[in-house]
Amino acid sequence: MNTVIPPGGMRCSEVLAQLSEFLDGGLSVGERGAIEAHVRVCPDCTRFGGVFSTVLGRLRQERRTDPDAGRAPE
Amino acid sequence: MPTNDPEPTDEELLARSVRGDERAFGSFVARHRIGLHRYARMLSRNDTDAEDVLQDTFLQAWRGAHAATVRSVRPWLFTIARHALQRQRLRRVDTPTEAESLESLGAAAGFADADATPERFAMALEERSLLRAALAALDDADREVIVLRELEQLSGDETAAVLGVSLEAMKSRLHRARLRLVAEVRRRLPDGGTR
Structure with a gap:
Protein backbone atom coordinates (compact mmCIF):
# COMPACT_ATOMS: atom_id res chain seq x y z
CA MET A 1 0.00 0.00 0.00
CA ASN A 2 0.94 3.69 -0.13
CA THR A 3 2.96 3.35 -3.34
CA VAL A 4 3.44 6.44 -5.52
CA ILE A 5 1.15 5.11 -8.23
CA PRO A 6 -1.58 3.23 -6.44
CA PRO A 7 -2.35 -0.17 -7.92
CA GLY A 8 -5.49 -0.15 -10.03
CA GLY A 9 -5.40 3.64 -9.93
CA MET A 10 -6.91 3.52 -6.46
CA ARG A 11 -5.65 4.29 -3.02
CA CYS A 12 -6.14 1.80 -0.20
CA SER A 13 -8.48 4.25 1.50
CA GLU A 14 -10.67 4.25 -1.61
CA VAL A 15 -10.78 0.48 -1.60
CA VAL A 55 -17.08 -11.69 9.36
CA LEU A 56 -20.00 -10.94 7.03
CA GLY A 57 -20.12 -14.53 5.86
CA ARG A 58 -20.23 -15.77 9.43
CA LEU A 59 -23.00 -13.31 10.23
CA ARG A 60 -25.13 -14.50 7.32
CA GLN A 61 -24.48 -18.10 8.27
CA GLU A 62 -25.74 -17.29 11.75
CA ARG A 63 -29.01 -16.09 10.25
CA ARG A 64 -29.55 -19.47 8.65
CA THR A 65 -28.68 -21.53 11.69
CA ASP A 66 -29.80 -19.59 14.74
CA PRO A 67 -33.10 -17.72 15.11
CA ASP A 68 -31.62 -15.80 18.04
CA ALA A 69 -28.62 -14.62 16.07
CA GLY A 70 -27.06 -11.54 17.51
CA ARG A 71 -29.36 -11.39 20.47
CA ALA A 72 -27.84 -9.24 23.15
CA PRO A 73 -26.83 -11.03 26.34
CA GLU A 74 -29.17 -10.58 29.31
CA MET B 1 -59.73 -30.66 7.70
CA PRO B 2 -56.60 -30.90 5.58
CA THR B 3 -56.68 -29.24 2.18
CA ASN B 4 -54.28 -28.82 -0.68
CA ASP B 5 -54.95 -25.09 -0.90
CA PRO B 6 -51.77 -23.02 -1.20
CA GLU B 7 -50.78 -20.88 1.74
CA PRO B 8 -52.52 -17.51 1.54
CA THR B 9 -50.26 -14.60 0.77
CA ASP B 10 -49.63 -11.86 3.30
CA GLU B 11 -51.80 -9.57 1.24
CA GLU B 12 -54.67 -12.05 1.31
CA LEU B 13 -54.36 -12.48 5.06
CA LEU B 14 -54.39 -8.71 5.54
CA ALA B 15 -57.40 -8.32 3.27
CA ARG B 16 -59.26 -10.91 5.29
CA SER B 17 -58.16 -9.17 8.48
CA VAL B 18 -59.63 -5.92 7.23
CA ARG B 19 -62.92 -7.72 6.76
CA GLY B 20 -62.78 -8.73 10.42
CA ASP B 21 -61.24 -12.19 10.13
CA GLU B 22 -59.20 -12.38 13.34
CA ARG B 23 -57.95 -15.88 12.53
CA ALA B 24 -56.42 -14.55 9.34
CA PHE B 25 -54.66 -11.86 11.34
CA GLY B 26 -53.51 -14.53 13.79
CA SER B 27 -51.92 -16.41 10.91
CA PHE B 28 -50.32 -13.20 9.73
CA VAL B 29 -48.89 -12.56 13.20
CA ALA B 30 -47.58 -16.11 13.47
CA ARG B 31 -45.85 -15.75 10.13
CA HIS B 32 -43.99 -12.56 11.05
CA ARG B 33 -43.63 -12.83 14.79
CA ILE B 34 -40.20 -14.45 14.92
CA GLY B 35 -38.42 -11.96 12.69
CA LEU B 36 -40.02 -8.95 14.32
CA HIS B 37 -39.35 -10.26 17.79
CA ARG B 38 -35.71 -10.81 16.92
CA TYR B 39 -35.49 -7.26 15.63
CA ALA B 40 -37.24 -5.82 18.68
CA ARG B 41 -35.26 -7.93 21.14
CA MET B 42 -31.94 -6.92 19.66
CA LEU B 43 -32.79 -3.26 19.85
CA SER B 44 -34.57 -3.25 23.18
CA ARG B 45 -33.05 -3.36 26.62
CA ASN B 46 -34.90 -6.44 27.78
CA ASP B 47 -37.58 -8.99 26.93
CA THR B 48 -40.34 -6.89 28.42
CA ASP B 49 -39.52 -3.92 26.22
CA ALA B 50 -39.26 -6.18 23.19
CA GLU B 51 -42.64 -7.72 23.87
CA ASP B 52 -44.17 -4.27 24.23
CA VAL B 53 -42.71 -3.28 20.89
CA LEU B 54 -44.04 -6.44 19.31
CA GLN B 55 -47.53 -5.91 20.64
CA ASP B 56 -47.48 -2.27 19.63
CA THR B 57 -46.30 -3.27 16.16
CA PHE B 58 -49.08 -5.75 15.51
CA LEU B 59 -51.68 -3.45 17.01
CA GLN B 60 -50.59 -0.65 14.69
CA ALA B 61 -50.47 -3.12 11.80
CA TRP B 62 -54.03 -4.21 12.53
CA ARG B 63 -55.18 -0.62 12.57
CA GLY B 64 -53.04 0.38 9.62
CA ALA B 65 -54.21 -2.48 7.44
CA HIS B 66 -57.66 -0.91 7.46
CA ALA B 67 -56.37 2.48 6.42
CA ALA B 68 -53.54 1.80 4.02
CA THR B 69 -52.72 -0.12 0.89
CA VAL B 70 -49.75 -2.27 1.83
CA ARG B 71 -47.51 -2.93 -1.12
CA SER B 72 -44.59 -4.66 0.53
CA VAL B 73 -45.44 -6.30 3.80
CA ARG B 74 -42.10 -6.93 5.53
CA PRO B 75 -40.71 -3.40 5.07
CA TRP B 76 -44.07 -2.05 6.20
CA LEU B 77 -43.99 -4.17 9.36
CA PHE B 78 -40.39 -3.31 10.18
CA THR B 79 -41.17 0.36 9.70
CA ILE B 80 -44.03 0.08 12.18
CA ALA B 81 -41.75 -1.77 14.60
CA ARG B 82 -39.09 0.87 14.22
CA HIS B 83 -41.56 3.61 15.10
CA ALA B 84 -42.61 1.62 18.13
CA LEU B 85 -38.97 1.36 19.20
CA GLN B 86 -38.48 5.08 18.66
CA ARG B 87 -41.38 5.88 20.91
CA GLN B 88 -39.79 3.66 23.52
CA ARG B 89 -36.48 5.45 23.20
CA LEU B 90 -37.82 8.96 23.40
CA ARG B 91 -35.82 9.85 26.45
CA ARG B 92 -32.61 8.25 25.29
CA VAL B 93 -29.97 10.19 23.41
CA ASP B 94 -28.14 8.08 20.87
CA THR B 95 -24.55 8.88 19.97
CA PRO B 96 -24.15 10.08 16.39
CA THR B 97 -22.44 7.35 14.39
CA GLU B 98 -21.43 9.15 11.21
CA ALA B 99 -18.74 11.46 12.54
CA GLU B 100 -15.83 9.01 12.78
CA SER B 101 -13.63 8.86 9.68
CA LEU B 102 -13.54 5.73 7.57
CA GLU B 103 -9.80 5.58 8.05
CA SER B 104 -10.08 5.41 11.81
CA LEU B 105 -12.88 2.86 11.54
CA GLY B 106 -10.70 0.81 9.22
CA ALA B 107 -7.76 1.04 11.58
CA ALA B 108 -9.87 -0.17 14.48
CA ALA B 109 -11.04 -3.06 12.33
CA GLY B 110 -7.45 -4.06 11.59
CA PHE B 111 -7.04 -2.61 8.11
CA ALA B 112 -3.30 -2.06 8.43
CA ASP B 113 -2.63 -4.79 10.95
CA ALA B 114 -0.70 -7.65 9.36
CA ASP B 115 -1.68 -9.90 12.25
CA ALA B 116 -5.39 -9.43 11.57
CA THR B 117 -5.76 -12.26 9.08
CA PRO B 118 -8.92 -13.87 7.72
CA GLU B 119 -7.72 -17.18 9.14
CA ARG B 120 -7.48 -15.77 12.67
CA PHE B 121 -10.94 -14.27 12.39
CA ALA B 122 -12.44 -17.44 10.94
CA MET B 123 -10.95 -19.57 13.70
CA ALA B 124 -12.13 -17.20 16.42
CA LEU B 125 -15.61 -17.03 14.94
CA GLU B 126 -15.99 -20.78 15.33
CA GLU B 127 -16.97 -19.74 18.83
CA ARG B 128 -20.48 -18.47 18.15
CA SER B 129 -20.73 -16.40 21.30
CA LEU B 130 -17.95 -14.15 20.01
CA LEU B 131 -20.05 -12.84 17.13
CA ARG B 132 -23.04 -12.38 19.40
CA ALA B 133 -20.95 -10.41 21.87
CA ALA B 134 -19.55 -8.26 19.07
CA LEU B 135 -23.04 -7.52 17.77
CA ALA B 136 -24.28 -6.73 21.23
CA ALA B 137 -21.44 -4.25 21.70
CA LEU B 138 -22.56 -2.13 18.75
CA ASP B 139 -24.72 0.88 19.36
CA ASP B 140 -28.38 0.67 18.45
CA ALA B 141 -28.11 2.41 15.08
CA ASP B 142 -25.29 0.14 13.91
CA ARG B 143 -26.95 -2.99 15.16
CA GLU B 144 -30.24 -2.01 13.59
CA VAL B 145 -28.94 -1.64 10.05
CA ILE B 146 -27.03 -4.92 10.35
CA VAL B 147 -30.05 -6.77 11.67
CA LEU B 148 -32.28 -5.49 8.88
CA ARG B 149 -29.83 -6.03 6.06
CA GLU B 150 -27.82 -9.08 7.11
CA LEU B 151 -30.04 -11.05 9.42
CA GLU B 152 -33.51 -10.17 8.15
CA GLN B 153 -32.13 -9.87 4.63
CA LEU B 154 -34.22 -6.91 3.58
CA SER B 155 -33.06 -5.42 0.29
CA GLY B 156 -31.11 -2.17 0.25
CA ASP B 157 -34.21 -0.21 -0.78
CA GLU B 158 -36.33 -1.91 1.85
CA THR B 159 -33.77 -1.26 4.58
CA ALA B 160 -33.53 2.39 3.57
CA ALA B 161 -37.31 2.69 3.65
CA VAL B 162 -37.51 1.18 7.13
CA LEU B 163 -34.78 3.50 8.40
CA GLY B 164 -36.39 6.50 6.71
CA VAL B 165 -33.18 7.46 4.90
CA SER B 166 -31.99 7.49 1.30
CA LEU B 167 -30.42 4.40 -0.22
CA GLU B 168 -27.04 6.12 -0.25
CA ALA B 169 -27.32 7.09 3.42
CA MET B 170 -28.28 3.54 4.29
CA LYS B 171 -25.27 2.17 2.41
CA SER B 172 -22.96 4.53 4.25
CA ARG B 173 -24.48 3.59 7.58
CA LEU B 174 -24.25 -0.12 6.77
CA HIS B 175 -20.61 0.08 5.72
CA ARG B 176 -19.64 1.89 8.89
CA ALA B 177 -21.64 -0.54 10.99
CA ARG B 178 -19.91 -3.47 9.32
CA LEU B 179 -16.51 -1.94 10.01
CA ARG B 180 -17.42 -1.41 13.65
CA LEU B 181 -18.58 -5.01 13.86
CA VAL B 182 -15.25 -6.21 12.48
CA ALA B 183 -13.51 -4.00 15.05
CA GLU B 184 -15.58 -5.51 17.85
CA VAL B 185 -14.72 -9.02 16.64
CA ARG B 186 -11.06 -8.07 16.45
CA ARG B 187 -11.08 -6.83 20.04
CA ARG B 188 -12.34 -10.24 21.05
CA LEU B 189 -9.79 -12.37 19.23
CA PRO B 190 -8.45 -14.91 21.73
CA ASP B 191 -4.89 -13.63 21.73
CA GLY B 192 -6.02 -10.04 21.65
CA GLY B 193 -6.45 -7.69 18.69
CA THR B 194 -4.14 -4.74 18.84
CA ARG B 195 -5.98 -1.42 18.67
Whole structure:
Protein backbone atom coordinates (compact mmCIF):
# COMPACT_ATOMS: atom_id res chain seq x y z
CA MET A 1 0.00 0.00 0.00
CA ASN A 2 0.94 3.69 -0.13
CA THR A 3 2.96 3.35 -3.34
CA VAL A 4 3.44 6.44 -5.52
CA ILE A 5 1.15 5.11 -8.23
CA PRO A 6 -1.58 3.23 -6.44
CA PRO A 7 -2.35 -0.17 -7.92
CA GLY A 8 -5.49 -0.15 -10.03
CA GLY A 9 -5.40 3.64 -9.93
CA MET A 10 -6.91 3.52 -6.46
CA ARG A 11 -5.65 4.29 -3.02
CA CYS A 12 -6.14 1.80 -0.20
CA SER A 13 -8.48 4.25 1.50
CA GLU A 14 -10.67 4.25 -1.61
CA VAL A 15 -10.78 0.48 -1.60
CA LEU A 16 -11.71 0.56 2.07
CA ALA A 17 -14.51 3.04 1.32
CA GLN A 18 -15.96 0.83 -1.41
CA LEU A 19 -15.52 -2.55 0.20
CA SER A 20 -19.16 -3.02 1.11
CA GLU A 21 -20.36 -1.98 -2.32
CA PHE A 22 -17.81 -4.32 -3.85
CA LEU A 23 -19.00 -7.28 -1.82
CA ASP A 24 -22.67 -6.39 -2.32
CA GLY A 25 -22.25 -6.25 -6.10
CA GLY A 26 -23.16 -2.59 -6.25
CA LEU A 27 -20.28 -1.29 -8.37
CA SER A 28 -19.96 -0.75 -12.10
CA VAL A 29 -17.76 -3.11 -14.11
CA GLY A 30 -15.06 -0.43 -14.29
CA GLU A 31 -15.10 0.28 -10.56
CA ARG A 32 -15.03 -3.40 -9.81
CA GLY A 33 -12.12 -3.96 -12.16
CA ALA A 34 -10.13 -1.17 -10.52
CA ILE A 35 -10.58 -2.69 -7.09
CA GLU A 36 -9.68 -6.14 -8.34
CA ALA A 37 -6.54 -4.74 -9.99
CA HIS A 38 -5.60 -3.03 -6.73
CA VAL A 39 -6.25 -6.03 -4.55
CA ARG A 40 -4.17 -8.30 -6.78
CA VAL A 41 -1.03 -6.42 -5.82
CA CYS A 42 -1.90 -5.02 -2.39
CA PRO A 43 -1.44 -7.50 0.46
CA ASP A 44 -3.08 -5.19 3.02
CA CYS A 45 -6.28 -4.84 1.00
CA THR A 46 -6.31 -8.53 0.14
CA ARG A 47 -5.97 -9.45 3.79
CA PHE A 48 -8.50 -6.94 5.06
CA GLY A 49 -10.97 -7.82 2.31
CA GLY A 50 -10.69 -11.40 3.51
CA VAL A 51 -11.29 -10.38 7.12
CA PHE A 52 -14.30 -8.26 6.17
CA SER A 53 -15.93 -10.95 4.06
CA THR A 54 -15.18 -13.62 6.69
CA VAL A 55 -17.08 -11.69 9.36
CA LEU A 56 -20.00 -10.94 7.03
CA GLY A 57 -20.12 -14.53 5.86
CA ARG A 58 -20.23 -15.77 9.43
CA LEU A 59 -23.00 -13.31 10.23
CA ARG A 60 -25.13 -14.50 7.32
CA GLN A 61 -24.48 -18.10 8.27
CA GLU A 62 -25.74 -17.29 11.75
CA ARG A 63 -29.01 -16.09 10.25
CA ARG A 64 -29.55 -19.47 8.65
CA THR A 65 -28.68 -21.53 11.69
CA ASP A 66 -29.80 -19.59 14.74
CA PRO A 67 -33.10 -17.72 15.11
CA ASP A 68 -31.62 -15.80 18.04
CA ALA A 69 -28.62 -14.62 16.07
CA GLY A 70 -27.06 -11.54 17.51
CA ARG A 71 -29.36 -11.39 20.47
CA ALA A 72 -27.84 -9.24 23.15
CA PRO A 73 -26.83 -11.03 26.34
CA GLU A 74 -29.17 -10.58 29.31
CA MET B 1 -59.73 -30.66 7.70
CA PRO B 2 -56.60 -30.90 5.58
CA THR B 3 -56.68 -29.24 2.18
CA ASN B 4 -54.28 -28.82 -0.68
CA ASP B 5 -54.95 -25.09 -0.90
CA PRO B 6 -51.77 -23.02 -1.20
CA GLU B 7 -50.78 -20.88 1.74
CA PRO B 8 -52.52 -17.51 1.54
CA THR B 9 -50.26 -14.60 0.77
CA ASP B 10 -49.63 -11.86 3.30
CA GLU B 11 -51.80 -9.57 1.24
CA GLU B 12 -54.67 -12.05 1.31
CA LEU B 13 -54.36 -12.48 5.06
CA LEU B 14 -54.39 -8.71 5.54
CA ALA B 15 -57.40 -8.32 3.27
CA ARG B 16 -59.26 -10.91 5.29
CA SER B 17 -58.16 -9.17 8.48
CA VAL B 18 -59.63 -5.92 7.23
CA ARG B 19 -62.92 -7.72 6.76
CA GLY B 20 -62.78 -8.73 10.42
CA ASP B 21 -61.24 -12.19 10.13
CA GLU B 22 -59.20 -12.38 13.34
CA ARG B 23 -57.95 -15.88 12.53
CA ALA B 24 -56.42 -14.55 9.34
CA PHE B 25 -54.66 -11.86 11.34
CA GLY B 26 -53.51 -14.53 13.79
CA SER B 27 -51.92 -16.41 10.91
CA PHE B 28 -50.32 -13.20 9.73
CA VAL B 29 -48.89 -12.56 13.20
CA ALA B 30 -47.58 -16.11 13.47
CA ARG B 31 -45.85 -15.75 10.13
CA HIS B 32 -43.99 -12.56 11.05
CA ARG B 33 -43.63 -12.83 14.79
CA ILE B 34 -40.20 -14.45 14.92
CA GLY B 35 -38.42 -11.96 12.69
CA LEU B 36 -40.02 -8.95 14.32
CA HIS B 37 -39.35 -10.26 17.79
CA ARG B 38 -35.71 -10.81 16.92
CA TYR B 39 -35.49 -7.26 15.63
CA ALA B 40 -37.24 -5.82 18.68
CA ARG B 41 -35.26 -7.93 21.14
CA MET B 42 -31.94 -6.92 19.66
CA LEU B 43 -32.79 -3.26 19.85
CA SER B 44 -34.57 -3.25 23.18
CA ARG B 45 -33.05 -3.36 26.62
CA ASN B 46 -34.90 -6.44 27.78
CA ASP B 47 -37.58 -8.99 26.93
CA THR B 48 -40.34 -6.89 28.42
CA ASP B 49 -39.52 -3.92 26.22
CA ALA B 50 -39.26 -6.18 23.19
CA GLU B 51 -42.64 -7.72 23.87
CA ASP B 52 -44.17 -4.27 24.23
CA VAL B 53 -42.71 -3.28 20.89
CA LEU B 54 -44.04 -6.44 19.31
CA GLN B 55 -47.53 -5.91 20.64
CA ASP B 56 -47.48 -2.27 19.63
CA THR B 57 -46.30 -3.27 16.16
CA PHE B 58 -49.08 -5.75 15.51
CA LEU B 59 -51.68 -3.45 17.01
CA GLN B 60 -50.59 -0.65 14.69
CA ALA B 61 -50.47 -3.12 11.80
CA TRP B 62 -54.03 -4.21 12.53
CA ARG B 63 -55.18 -0.62 12.57
CA GLY B 64 -53.04 0.38 9.62
CA ALA B 65 -54.21 -2.48 7.44
CA HIS B 66 -57.66 -0.91 7.46
CA ALA B 67 -56.37 2.48 6.42
CA ALA B 68 -53.54 1.80 4.02
CA THR B 69 -52.72 -0.12 0.89
CA VAL B 70 -49.75 -2.27 1.83
CA ARG B 71 -47.51 -2.93 -1.12
CA SER B 72 -44.59 -4.66 0.53
CA VAL B 73 -45.44 -6.30 3.80
CA ARG B 74 -42.10 -6.93 5.53
CA PRO B 75 -40.71 -3.40 5.07
CA TRP B 76 -44.07 -2.05 6.20
CA LEU B 77 -43.99 -4.17 9.36
CA PHE B 78 -40.39 -3.31 10.18
CA THR B 79 -41.17 0.36 9.70
CA ILE B 80 -44.03 0.08 12.18
CA ALA B 81 -41.75 -1.77 14.60
CA ARG B 82 -39.09 0.87 14.22
CA HIS B 83 -41.56 3.61 15.10
CA ALA B 84 -42.61 1.62 18.13
CA LEU B 85 -38.97 1.36 19.20
CA GLN B 86 -38.48 5.08 18.66
CA ARG B 87 -41.38 5.88 20.91
CA GLN B 88 -39.79 3.66 23.52
CA ARG B 89 -36.48 5.45 23.20
CA LEU B 90 -37.82 8.96 23.40
CA ARG B 91 -35.82 9.85 26.45
CA ARG B 92 -32.61 8.25 25.29
CA VAL B 93 -29.97 10.19 23.41
CA ASP B 94 -28.14 8.08 20.87
CA THR B 95 -24.55 8.88 19.97
CA PRO B 96 -24.15 10.08 16.39
CA THR B 97 -22.44 7.35 14.39
CA GLU B 98 -21.43 9.15 11.21
CA ALA B 99 -18.74 11.46 12.54
CA GLU B 100 -15.83 9.01 12.78
CA SER B 101 -13.63 8.86 9.68
CA LEU B 102 -13.54 5.73 7.57
CA GLU B 103 -9.80 5.58 8.05
CA SER B 104 -10.08 5.41 11.81
CA LEU B 105 -12.88 2.86 11.54
CA GLY B 106 -10.70 0.81 9.22
CA ALA B 107 -7.76 1.04 11.58
CA ALA B 108 -9.87 -0.17 14.48
CA ALA B 109 -11.04 -3.06 12.33
CA GLY B 110 -7.45 -4.06 11.59
CA PHE B 111 -7.04 -2.61 8.11
CA ALA B 112 -3.30 -2.06 8.43
CA ASP B 113 -2.63 -4.79 10.95
CA ALA B 114 -0.70 -7.65 9.36
CA ASP B 115 -1.68 -9.90 12.25
CA ALA B 116 -5.39 -9.43 11.57
CA THR B 117 -5.76 -12.26 9.08
CA PRO B 118 -8.92 -13.87 7.72
CA GLU B 119 -7.72 -17.18 9.14
CA ARG B 120 -7.48 -15.77 12.67
CA PHE B 121 -10.94 -14.27 12.39
CA ALA B 122 -12.44 -17.44 10.94
CA MET B 123 -10.95 -19.57 13.70
CA ALA B 124 -12.13 -17.20 16.42
CA LEU B 125 -15.61 -17.03 14.94
CA GLU B 126 -15.99 -20.78 15.33
CA GLU B 127 -16.97 -19.74 18.83
CA ARG B 128 -20.48 -18.47 18.15
CA SER B 129 -20.73 -16.40 21.30
CA LEU B 130 -17.95 -14.15 20.01
CA LEU B 131 -20.05 -12.84 17.13
CA ARG B 132 -23.04 -12.38 19.40
CA ALA B 133 -20.95 -10.41 21.87
CA ALA B 134 -19.55 -8.26 19.07
CA LEU B 135 -23.04 -7.52 17.77
CA ALA B 136 -24.28 -6.73 21.23
CA ALA B 137 -21.44 -4.25 21.70
CA LEU B 138 -22.56 -2.13 18.75
CA ASP B 139 -24.72 0.88 19.36
CA ASP B 140 -28.38 0.67 18.45
CA ALA B 141 -28.11 2.41 15.08
CA ASP B 142 -25.29 0.14 13.91
CA ARG B 143 -26.95 -2.99 15.16
CA GLU B 144 -30.24 -2.01 13.59
CA VAL B 145 -28.94 -1.64 10.05
CA ILE B 146 -27.03 -4.92 10.35
CA VAL B 147 -30.05 -6.77 11.67
CA LEU B 148 -32.28 -5.49 8.88
CA ARG B 149 -29.83 -6.03 6.06
CA GLU B 150 -27.82 -9.08 7.11
CA LEU B 151 -30.04 -11.05 9.42
CA GLU B 152 -33.51 -10.17 8.15
CA GLN B 153 -32.13 -9.87 4.63
CA LEU B 154 -34.22 -6.91 3.58
CA SER B 155 -33.06 -5.42 0.29
CA GLY B 156 -31.11 -2.17 0.25
CA ASP B 157 -34.21 -0.21 -0.78
CA GLU B 158 -36.33 -1.91 1.85
CA THR B 159 -33.77 -1.26 4.58
CA ALA B 160 -33.53 2.39 3.57
CA ALA B 161 -37.31 2.69 3.65
CA VAL B 162 -37.51 1.18 7.13
CA LEU B 163 -34.78 3.50 8.40
CA GLY B 164 -36.39 6.50 6.71
CA VAL B 165 -33.18 7.46 4.90
CA SER B 166 -31.99 7.49 1.30
CA LEU B 167 -30.42 4.40 -0.22
CA GLU B 168 -27.04 6.12 -0.25
CA ALA B 169 -27.32 7.09 3.42
CA MET B 170 -28.28 3.54 4.29
CA LYS B 171 -25.27 2.17 2.41
CA SER B 172 -22.96 4.53 4.25
CA ARG B 173 -24.48 3.59 7.58
CA LEU B 174 -24.25 -0.12 6.77
CA HIS B 175 -20.61 0.08 5.72
CA ARG B 176 -19.64 1.89 8.89
CA ALA B 177 -21.64 -0.54 10.99
CA ARG B 178 -19.91 -3.47 9.32
CA LEU B 179 -16.51 -1.94 10.01
CA ARG B 180 -17.42 -1.41 13.65
CA LEU B 181 -18.58 -5.01 13.86
CA VAL B 182 -15.25 -6.21 12.48
CA ALA B 183 -13.51 -4.00 15.05
CA GLU B 184 -15.58 -5.51 17.85
CA VAL B 185 -14.72 -9.02 16.64
CA ARG B 186 -11.06 -8.07 16.45
CA ARG B 187 -11.08 -6.83 20.04
CA ARG B 188 -12.34 -10.24 21.05
CA LEU B 189 -9.79 -12.37 19.23
CA PRO B 190 -8.45 -14.91 21.73
CA ASP B 191 -4.89 -13.63 21.73
CA GLY B 192 -6.02 -10.04 21.65
CA GLY B 193 -6.45 -7.69 18.69
CA THR B 194 -4.14 -4.74 18.84
CA ARG B 195 -5.98 -1.42 18.67
